[in-house]
Amino acid sequence: MAMDKSSKIFIAGHRGLVGSAILRRLQLEHYGSLVTRTREELDLKNQKDVENFFSYEKPQYVFMAAAKVGGIWANDNYPADFIYENLLIETNVIHAAYKYGVKKLLFLGSSCIYPKLAPQPLKEAYLLTGELEPTNEPYAIAKIAGIKMCQSYNRQYGTNFISVMPTNLYGPYDSFDLKHSHVLPALLRKLHLAKLLRERRHDEIKSDLKTFPIGFDVPQHSSADVILESVGITSESVTLWGSGEVYREFLYVDDLADACVFLMLHYDESKIINIGTGKDITIKNLATIINDIVGYEGKVAWDTSKPDGTPRKLLDVTKLKELGWKAVTELQEGIRRTYEWYKSS
Numbered sequence: 001m002a003m004d005k006s007s008k009i010f011i012a013g014h015r016g017l018v019g020s021a022i023l024r025r026l027q028l029e030h031y032g033s034l035v036t037r038t039r040e041e042l043d044l045k046n047q048k049d050v051e052n053f054f055s056y057e058k059p060q061y062v063f064m065a066a067a068k069v070g071g072i073w074a075n076d077n078y079p080a081d082f083i084y085e086n087l088l089i090e091t092n093v094i095h096a097a098y099k100y101g102v103k104k105l106l107f108l109g110s111s112c113i114y115p116k117l118a119p120q121p122l123k124e125a126y127l128l129t130g131e132l133e134p135t136n137e138p139y140a141i142a143k144i145a146g147i148k149m150c151q152s153y154n155r156q157y158g159t160n161f162i163s164v165m166p167t168n169l170y171g172p173y174d175s176f177d178l179k180h181s182h183v184l185p186a187l188l189r190k191l192h193l194a195k196l197l198r199e200r201r202h203d204e205i206k207s208d209l210k211t212f213p214i215g216f217d218v219p220q221h222s223s224a225d226v227i228l229e230s231v232g233i234t235s236e237s238v239t240l241w242g243s244g245e246v247y248r249e250f251l252y253v254d255d256l257a258d259a260c261v262f263l264m265l266h267y268d269e270s271k272i273i274n275i276g277t278g279k280d281i282t283i284k285n286l287a288t289i290i291n292d293i294v295g296y297e298g299k300v301a302w303d304t305s306k307p308d309g310t311p312r313k314l315l316d317v318t319k320l321k322e323l324g325w326k327a328v329t330e331l332q333e334g335i336r337r338t339y340e341w342y343k344s345s
Contacts, residue, residue: 002265003060003061003103003104003264003265005029005030005031005032006032006033007031007033007060007061008033008035008057008058008059008060008061009026009031009033009034009035009059009060009061009062009063010035010036010057010059010061010062010063011023011026011034011035011036011063011065012044012062012063012064012065012066012089012093013064013065013066013067014036014037014065015038015039015173016065016066016067016069016173017069017169017170017171017172017173017174017175017253018065018108018166018169018253018256018257019063019065019066020172020173021171021172021173021253021254021256021257022063022065022257022260022261023036024254024257025254025257025258025260025261026261029261035057035059037053044066044088044089044092044093045085045088045089045092046092047088047091047092050092050093050096051092051096051099051100053096054096054097054099054100054102055100058100058101059102060102060103060104061102061103061104061105061264062093062097062102062104062105062106063105063106063108063260063264064090064093064094064105064106064107064108064146065108066089066093067086067089067108068081068082068085068086068089068139069139069175069182070082070139070175070180070181070182071180071181071182071183071186072135072136072183072241072306072307072309073179073180073241074179074180075135075136075138075139076135076136076307079137079138079139080138082136082138082139082142083138083139083141083142086139086142086143086146087142087145090107090142090145090146090149091149093105094107094146094149094150094153094161095153097159097161098153098157098159098161102159103160104160104161104162104264104268105150105159105160105161105162106161106162106163106164106260106263106264107146107147107150107161107162107163107164108164108166108260109143109144109146109147109163109164109165109166109272110139110140110143110165110166111165111166111167111168111249111274111276111313111315112132112133112136112139112140112143112310112313113127113132113140113143113144113147113165114126114127114313115129115130115131115132116130116131116132116133116134116310116311117130117131117311118130120312120313120314121278121314121315121316121317122274122313122314122315122316123274123316124165124271124272124273124274124316124319127144127147127272128144133309133310135307135309136309146163147163147272150162150163150270151163151270154270155270160268161270162263162264162267162268162269162270162273163270163272163273164259164260164263164272164273164274164275165272165273165274165275165315166251166256166259166274166275166276167249167250167251167274167275167276167277167313167314167315168182168183168184168248168249168250168251168313169182169250169251169252169253169256170182170184170185170250170251170252170253170334170335170338171252171253171254171334171337171338171341172253172337172338172341173253173341174253174338176188176189176212176342177212177213177214177215178190178214178215178216178231179214179215179216180215181215183241183248183283183286184250184286184290184335184338185338185342186241187240187283187286187287187290188290188294188335188338188339188342189208189212189342190231190232190233190238190240191238191287191290191291191294191296191300192208192294192296192339192342192343193205193208193228193233193238194228194233194237194238194296194298195294195295195296195297195298196208197224197225197228197233197234197235198235198236198296198297198298202224205224205228206224209224209227211345212345214227214230214231216230216231218230232301232303235298236298236299237298237299237300237301238296238298238299238300238301239301239302239303240283240287240300240301240302240303241302241303241306241307242283242302242303242304242306242307242308242309243283243302243304243308244282244283244284244287244302245282245283245284245308246282246283246308246309246310246311246312247280247281247282247283247311247312247313247314248280248281248282248283248286248312248313249276249277249278249279249280249281249313249314249315250277250281250286250331250334251275251276251277251327252327252329252331252333252334252337252338254329255277255327255328255329255334256275258325259275259320259325259327260275262323262324262325263275263320263323263325266323266324267323273319273320274315274316274317274319274320275315275317275320276314276315276317276327277317277327277331278314278315278316278317278321278326278327279314279331280312280313280314281331284302286331287300289331289332289335290335290339293332293335293336293339294339
């Protein structure tokens, strides 16, 4: 029996960017038996706690959106944390789903699983055909292990565990911590703070810094100006990481959630499937779009000593389109919604 409105559904990681969007989508579609746990209530890294949870709740369907995630800086500086924590979370949840009879599980992978220099756009068949991008290799290996685990359980035990590969995501409830966030929220926040500083709106800067941590260590009791300067923001200019010349694809997270629910209902193959828009953009052009939305009028510089990551990362979404799904949120509109959420938080 397929997932219906009365099915018991566990959303792992429901407070994160992806999990919160999946929860919103399921609520919008009037699914009535949704199960969630905060990190404090259930440590997914603890095998015994996870098994006790599955034994007690017995969910029928699982959206596996919990993961340790971050941008280039975080991946490059905390490789052990990224591989260790993600392997633990995946292993515990996937095994418990098998052990306690979950009917179907959707595992969220990542486009970073593909080789650094693979042909573009990235087809699902390119998995494990070349070397990974070094800066996020530990995270990518953990995600590949999750994919292979799902496929192996399907093969040995006849489970129905599917794996989806989303492109770069953004939207409400994203991380805006400049040390750990991905490129789009980092650009959005930097340009917003640069605008506030340029316009001498110091009270709003203080409020922002209180709501969203910067992430980088600065001396205690530092002024807002000193804190912002430490991340490349002055009253005259803002410095962004990398060359800005690499290409990235961006998917609004509510579109991803819609795709995940669609695939939970209509896809039952062990083979991975990409989720994206099929369109990409240079980081410089992305910064220009964000600039127009934020309204920053100062100078923008690029720190080419910082890593760019993979030169291009565009997903081939032919398989998903053939099933009958495509993204609907245009990049400008998605960024505008994200910016409004950010300002109101």
